[in-house]
Amino acid sequence: MLVSCIIPTLNEEEQIGFLIDTIFKQDYRPVEVLVVDGGSKDRTKEIVSEKRRELNSEKFNIKILFENDFGKISSPANARNIGIGQSAADYLILLDADIFFIEKDSLRKVKAKLDEVRFCCVRTKPIIDSELEYQIALGDIWHVSLCAFRKEVFINHRFNPELGLGEDEDFWFRSGVNFSNVCETTLGRHFPHTVEEYKKQQIWYGKSYLNYMKIIIKEQRHLFWKFFRILVKNTFYLFIPILLIITIFFSRALFLFFISLLLATFLFGLYKSPEKNAKRLFFLIWRSFFEARYFMQGLTLGLKRHV
Incomplete structure (x- = not known):
């Protein structure tokens, strides 16, 4: 049974x-x-082409697709949809370029799990290259966007390419996937390991935030409060420093x-952390x-785009 690994890329020369x-190396x-590329400006496409020439065989086939050949939209969700549509496999595993296999039998285990269920999650563990990456990853052992499916799951549902972020949660809610289906294997995952990477990530989140909320309110109103709870949990602390700075100028009580x-x-956060120290x-x-x-910087850019 053919298994397809679908990988959206955009400037991933360091990892792809x-x-x-x-x-x-999987058994x-x-x-x-x-590999579905969204317009990389680095050597991503060249590296994938080199790997095709080096590794392609009857049983292992690498293909590179380009988002601009399928329309004007460029996003990870759109890249996943293109990969799903072009795949010849019935079993699909959706990867990001910062994830990689560390156990040689992981694909075999995923395939065996998909023989039993339509959908499964795969555990990841952080692979640490820097102190920043260690601190970001501390306590994080799950990455729910790393999932595997039978292709039939996508007959009635696809990822929403307009969201910019949160397309995973949107798809999970609409398709009714079950997170209790866990495949007993572990993959490695990188977090941002430089300040510049971290900065770009937060600007992207902020830039996409307004469009995300606009689409969710318009198209998924019945799921809005589920999304809202997730957003509050994940982004509420981002706004506290901004409110702190604003209130210092006009309200001592609110500032306090x-x-x-x-x-x-x-x-x-310190109480929940595995490490409880000054660092x-x-x-x-x-x-x-x-x-x-940087989230607010991205949010400002997103606001200008919508005005």
Whole structure:
């Protein structure tokens, strides 16, 4: 049974070659690798082409597709949809370029799980290259966008390419997938390991935020409160530093309230953290202001785009 690995890419020259190598080393065949590129300006496309020439065979086939050949939209969700539509396989595993295989039998285990169920999640563990990556990853052992499906799941539902972010949660809600189906294997995952990567990530989140909320309210109104709870959980602390700065100019009471709330947020984060020390507390404080700054920068860019 053919298994297809679908990988959206955009400027992934540092990671895409290694990911393909780890897929090639899997003990399962036949395998199809579909790389869907969103317009990379680095050597991503050249590296994939080199891997095709080096590794392609009857049982292992790498293909590279380009989003601009299928329309004007460019997003990870759109790339996944293209890969799903072009795949010849009935079993699909959706990967990101910062994820890779660390156990040689992972594809075999995913295939065996999909023989039993229509959908399954796959565990990941952080692979650490820097102190920043370690602090970001601390305590994070799940990555729910790493999932595998039978192709039949996509007959009535696809990823929404207009969202910009949160397309995974949107798809899970609409398709009714079951997160209790866990495949007993583990893959490696990288988090941003430089400040510049982290900055670009937060600007992207902010830039996409308004469009995400607009589409969810318009098209998924019955699911809005589910999305809203997720957004509050994941982004509420981003806005506290901004509110803190704003209120210092006109309301001492509100300023004291938000500084107390911010302190409570840091202490709660430290309480939940596997490491409870001064370095971790400093990182939580730094992260809050850093993410708030660049998230709001992206949010401003997104607002200008909608005006």
